[in-house]
Amino acid sequence: RFVNVSRITRKCKLGEEQVSSIGRGLCVLLGISVDDTPRDAEYIVRKILSLRLFEDESGRSWSRSVMDGNLEVLCVSQFTLQCVLKGNKPDFHCAMPAELAQPFYNSILEDMRSAYKPELVKDGKFGAFMQVHIQNDGPVTVELTSPSSLTDLKQMAKQEKQQQRKEKTRAKGPAESGREKGSQRSRQDPSASSGAEGDVSSEREP
């Protein structure tokens, strides 16, 4: 559910013996949570492939995705992203146990390969201790959180209710629908619209 994406222009490699490596593309650290479902996997795969983190030929930032540019993806499992702190000690009981996380991780890779070009999707050794050499370009680092989880499901249920209420209101008259739309934004859902009409900062350089 928590995914860390770094933009790579030159190189990202795994291990001293170079288990795996990519050139231009994305290095993805995948943190799989106990309550992740295929729906989360589907969301994450789609976002990784479609996220516009690269510039186009004219140098316009945030305009091209991995798929647009025929770029590579390197996926590494990273259960420590599911860490919660007990004081200053990390605790990982929210991470999916390895025996379940490994097939889940493999299915994410399979989905990504079949949605894109299999030869451009690289992976690490699941659960292995490795040195990951990331040459982060920018730097540009983005966190992705898939929408589902108990909290989010509750949130979604709430939003659905709001939607229903909105539709009722609309049936009576069109007033206020704009304002209500804004109130449905969820902090937990990074795919939710920012609500800002202007897009001033999106051309900003790191």
Add this chain to the structure above:
Amino acid sequence: RFVNVSRITRKCKLGEEQVSSIGRGLCVLLGISVDDTPRDAEYIVRKILSLRLFEDESGRSWSRSVMDGNLEVLCVSQFTLQCVLKGNKPDFHCAMPAELAQPFYNSILEDMRSAYKPELVKDGKFGAFMQVHIQNDGPVTVELTSPSSLTDLKQMAKQEKQQQRKEKTRAKGPAESGREKGSQRSRQDPSASSGAEGDVSSEREP
């Protein structure tokens, strides 16, 4: 508010001309949000220095912090961590504008240096375009989120009310206080106790 921490055993360096570099320690990517306050900075500084991401002499994982081991910290500003997605395009209106974020970033560095050893805290060039070479050891990557923000403030207000209610209940009799304690856990606050009594997974290797 969103902070990405990578464990480094060998090297992390900034830029081709090596603007800055560290050996064993933590590489910290700092995403400062529009609504961050000195309280967030204080929390983040404390957690970075005290997080137990390193092993001790006997090889016991998750037992030593940067401070315990006299290790280095490299801090890099990274506004892209504040990204929200508008479809597949990143939008950064939640990031603190550069003219405010720069002094905020500098104050975080100052706080960290005065809380620790100034010579062990390195930084990058604020807002500069750089190649960040991260040799992530494990890999071990952790996300830190400071507790404040509008949503969290609401959450805290709610918790305070619960606390008050609990204290009222306690005044009447001690029943149920344990159960209520559990219900105060917040998904947004990674420092919140996991609630699990066992700590089985915390010795797990990446």
